[in-house]
Amino acid sequence: MTDTLTLGNRQFTSRLLTGTGKFASNDLIGPMLAASGSEIITVALRRVDLQAPPRDNILTHIPEHVTLLPNTSGARTAKEAVRIAHIAREAGCGDFIKIEVITDMQYLLPDNHETLKAAETLAKEDFIVLPYVMPDITISRQLYDAGAAAVMPLGSPIGSNRGLEMKSMIQRIIDTSRLPVIVDAGIGRPSQAAEAMEMGADAVLVNTAIATAQDPVQAGKAFSLAVTAGRMAYQAGMAGRSSQARASSPLTGFLQE
Amino acid sequence: MKIKLNGEMLETDALTIHALVTARNQDPATLVVEHNYTLVRQAAWDHTRLQEGDTIELLSFVGGG
Numbered sequence: 001m002t003d004t005l006t007l008g009n010r011q012f013t014s015r016l017l018t019g020t021g022k023f024a025s026n027d028l029i030g031p032m033l034a035a036s037g038s039e040i041i042t043v044a045l046r047r048v049d050l051q052a053p054p055r056d057n058i059l060t061h062i063p064e065h066v067t068l069l070p071n072t073s074g075a076r077t078a079k080e081a082v083r084i085a086h087i088a089r090e091a092g093c094g095d096f097i098k099i100e101v102i103t104d105m106q107y108l109l110p111d112n113h114e115t116l117k118a119a120e121t122l123a124k125e126d127f128i129v130l131p132y133v134m135p136d137i138t139i140s141r142q143l144y145d146a147g148a149a150a151v152m153p154l155g156s157p158i159g160s161n162r163g164l165e166m167k168s169m170i171q172r173i174i175d176t177s178r179l180p181v182i183v184d185a186g187i188g189r190p191s192q193a194a195e196a197m198e199m200g201a202d203a204v205l206v207n208t209a210i211a212t213a214q215d216p217v218q219a220g221k222a223f224s225l226a227v228t229a230g231r232m233a234y235q236a237g238m239a240g241r242s243s244q245a246r247a248s249s250p251l252t253g254f255l256q257e
Numbered sequence: 258m259k260i261k262l263n264g265e266m267l268e269t270d271a272l273t274i275h276a277l278v279t280a281r282n283q284d285p286a287t288l289v290v291e292h293n294y295t296l297v298r299q300a301a302w303d304h305t306r307l308q309e310g311d312t313i314e315l316l317s318f319v320g321g322g
Contacts, residue, residue, distance in 0.1 A: 020319075020320040021320040022320065022322070026320065042321055043318045043319070043320070044321025044322055045316055045317070045318055045319070046317060047263050048283065048288065054287060056322055057286055058319055073321050073322075086296070087289060087296055090298075091258065194269070200296065
């Protein structure tokens with residue numbers, strides 16, 4: 001049986017979601033997607049800078065088989081997030097939406113209260129809602145009740161590459177959530193992605209660590225392998241830890257008579 | 258007439274969204290246009306007339322995580 005990730009009415013083989021931010025050249029996005037096998041990628045919506053020369057269209061770098069996940073970055077209220085979601089869907093980006101509502105500009109941590117309000121509205125409008133949240137069991141349950149398609153707790157602050165600072169809370173969400181859990185933000189190394197997957201996360205979203213690596217294509221591949229390894233380890237059911245040594249070779253033998 | 262374009266009041270001779278986009282040297286292929294908080298598809302730019310006090314947002318999809 002194929003091991004698939006189900007989000008809304010869609011199924012995915014890859015458990016690595018990627019982002020389009022911070023690439024030195026957008027020309028690297030296509031090769032990164034090919035190397036990583038990622039099937040979902042985030043994009044953002046911004047006001048055009050009328051003083052700057054026109055930029056290239058990020059959407060032309062994303063192959064058709066890859067699902068667009070527009071985010072609502074820049075939104076500080078539920079209402080603003082809903083407005084961005086409407087624009088993205090109207091503009092032809094599909095039904096997926098990553099709700100990202102941030103009011104804390106120092107650490108860029110998400111506002112769970114506004115995020116939940118936006119999720120309630122957008123789920124009723126048949127969006128496939130992926131909300132980026134502070135790791136919290138209560139919000140996870142409330143998002144399930146609101147009709148979200150997943151819960152996306154952060155590992156550590158956006159772009160910090162600090163890994164799973166919120167590990168214990170993420171584990172509790174994994175243990176209790178009825179929604180798929182996608183660890184988003186702060187994953188800086190493949191080993192940290194593998195760690196999240198070993199814990200039982202359903203997927204991870206990695207942008208900065210791939211985009212700002214010296215070789216983003218190779219980094220995409222490395223993250224993909226780590227996610228697969230972590231997933232396989234979780235499915236295999238890893239044995240527990242012990243403070244005592246437990247011999248893996250027989251110690252009784254013939255040498256001491 | 259005066260309109261609000263991307264948050265700033267300005268004077269324009271453009272009578273339609275299409276004319277405004279052209280006057281501002283924007284590449285239509287990259288643009289998402291909101292007219293008074295409603296998205297206007299590209300096919301409708303030519304016959305969407307601007308009026309005094311309209312709010313226009315020229316947006317585009319960019320890299321983001």
